[in-house]
Amino acid sequence: MTEALSFGFIQHAIIAGILVSFATGIIGSLVVVNRMVFLAGGMAHASYGGIGLAVFFGLPIFLGASMFAVTAALLIAYLTIDNRNRIDTFIGLIWAVGMAIGVILIDLTPGYNVDLMSYLFGSILAVSIGDLYYMGILLTIIVIVVTFWYRDILAVSYDSQYAKLRGVNVKFFYSLILVLSALTVVIAIKVVGLILVIAMLTIPVYIAEKLSNSLYAMMALSGVIATIFTLSGLLFSYSYDLTSGASIIIVSAVSLGVFLLVSSWRRKL
Amino acid sequence: MSIVQIKNLSFAYEKDIVLEEITLDIEDRDFLAIIGPNGGGKSTLLKMLLGLLSPKQGSITVFGKPPSKSLSLIGYVPQNTNVNTDFPIKVIEVVLMGHVGSKKPLFGYGKDEIACAMGALTKVGMDDFSDRKIGDLSGGQRQRVMIARALCAHPKILLLDEPTSSIDIKGQREIYNLLNVLNQSITIIVVSHDISVILEFADKAAHINKRLSFHNISDKDKTFHTHHQDGHFCEVELLQMLGSNSCTDCHPKEEELS
Numbered sequence: 001m002t003e004a005l006s007f008g009f010i011q012h013a014i015i016a017g018i019l020v021s022f023a024t025g026i027i028g029s030l031v032v033v034n035r036m037v038f039l040a041g042g043m044a045h046a047s048y049g050g051i052g053l054a055v056f057f058g059l060p061i062f063l064g065a066s067m068f069a070v071t072a073a074l075l076i077a078y079l080t081i082d083n084r085n086r087i088d089t090f091i092g093l094i095w096a097v098g099m100a101i102g103v104i105l106i107d108l109t110p111g112y113n114v115d116l117m118s119y120l121f122g123s124i125l126a127v128s129i130g131d132l133y134y135m136g137i138l139l140t141i142i143v144i145v146v147t148f149w150y151r152d153i154l155a156v157s158y159d160s161q162y163a164k165l166r167g168v169n170v171k172f173f174y175s176l177i178l179v180l181s182a183l184t185v186v187i188a189i190k191v192v193g194l195i196l197v198i199a200m201l202t203i204p205v206y207i208a209e210k211l212s213n214s215l216y217a218m219m220a221l222s223g224v225i226a227t228i229f230t231l232s233g234l235l236f237s238y239s240y241d242l243t244s245g246a247s248i249i250i251v252s253a254v255s256l257g258v259f260l261l262v263s264s265w266r267r268k269l
Numbered sequence: 270m271s272i273v274q275i276k277n278l279s280f281a282y283e284k285d286i287v288l289e290e291i292t293l294d295i296e297d298r299d300f301l302a303i304i305g306p307n308g309g310g311k312s313t314l315l316k317m318l319l320g321l322l323s324p325k326q327g328s329i330t331v332f333g334k335p336p337s338k339s340l341s342l343i344g345y346v347p348q349n350t351n352v353n354t355d356f357p358i359k360v361i362e363v364v365l366m367g368h369v370g371s372k373k374p375l376f377g378y379g380k381d382e383i384a385c386a387m388g389a390l391t392k393v394g395m396d397d398f399s400d401r402k403i404g405d406l407s408g409g410q411r412q413r414v415m416i417a418r419a420l421c422a423h424p425k426i427l428l429l430d431e432p433t434s435s436i437d438i439k440g441q442r443e444i445y446n447l448l449n450v451l452n453q454s455i456t457i458i459v460v461s462h463d464i465s466v467i468l469e470f471a472d473k474a475a476h477i478n479k480r481l482s483f484h485n486i487s488d489k490d491k492t493f494h495t496h497h498q499d500g501h502f503c504e505v506e507l508l509q510m511l512g513s514n515s516c517t518d519c520h521p522k523e524e525e526l527s
Binding site: 162 | 319321345353355359362363365366367368377378400402
């Protein structure tokens, strides 16, 4: 194991794992308390359209996927901001149409045989230095936004109607949360893949929510728990030569099961 | 002095007329109950008081301004306080949401804000719970916290939407007793269909069923004695009585309305 740590790609994977875990911990908390889990799932799948776009036009993958996911996020925000009754329909639409656009754009790209699997299930062992910078910058932005606008984000998440009456710009913060979720989903795709993103956004957050009595604590704790899951999942996948993204999710799910068992056992005492 | 003036107000969603020719003055330190059947227009009137809807005809002013410009003077307690109970938030943080306009520190909460929020919690008797998670409280306790949140901004009017709909009987009385105390310094407006309790505490009643029937019920004996000797009211009868203008004792006097 120690010799593995000397490999550059393993070091990158560990750093990426930590950065993405904190980003998904913070944003996952917002996604869960705002009941936007399937929205995040929809954006993850839609961002495949952005991957297709990037491949077709020869752009960096992160850039294409981010642009596409942010566009999808703003579109969802625009369509659902006043009426969230039909939100599931729009999510389904964006979910499938985004993927379809991606598949067709890749079909149309001459001589390019993209490894679809690496986007579906992640490729944390293929993280470049550039990717790390991108993840680091995004995490910094997220931390700054959440720190300085904590009260407004808290008010909008807890009781948006009241926040509106108190003069908080609910539409702006709703859109901001969606855009940050879209950007986070894109970097999480690198780690666990677009199919598994939902689990990474929810499992650590669910555990943290039960253990926290403030949103701030929930975000921090989610980040720590996600980091533990990601790194132990990585170790697991390295030891048994398994797909890393899926290993991270299985480690998370098993831990969640243990957590639920222990907490129901403690409640009975 | 009237602090809320509603003149000839009408409102319709699409073609359905919900409110027709409502004229109502609310005075300083009134305890007004807005009652009436479901779908009668209570919620619509409430939304107008909060500036969330604008009248199609007529006018509504709060302290001489449109409601949306007077929001800092209105403390609002929303109807359903049992949603989002899993949300990881402490009681004190919920109350701190009530602050408006005041300058905010770069991050976190200012000492003066926390002191003010604690003061509001003390007023509603919930200061010992400030560090508890909101989801761990009972329905009645949570309602008190929501009242504290509204008080945090030092409102002149406290507006409550069905404040007791999800609380047990004992909790309901406690809430109304609290409102009675608060009424010594601020105006209270309660929207409710839970009429027998509210009429006991309110001094004015506005029955809304598309149109308004206004009743001054501050003198309970005079208002209700002609109808019942035993002092108990059947809610249906009471609603019918307040909804119609057949009762001469509580018939709105013309000069009161104009």
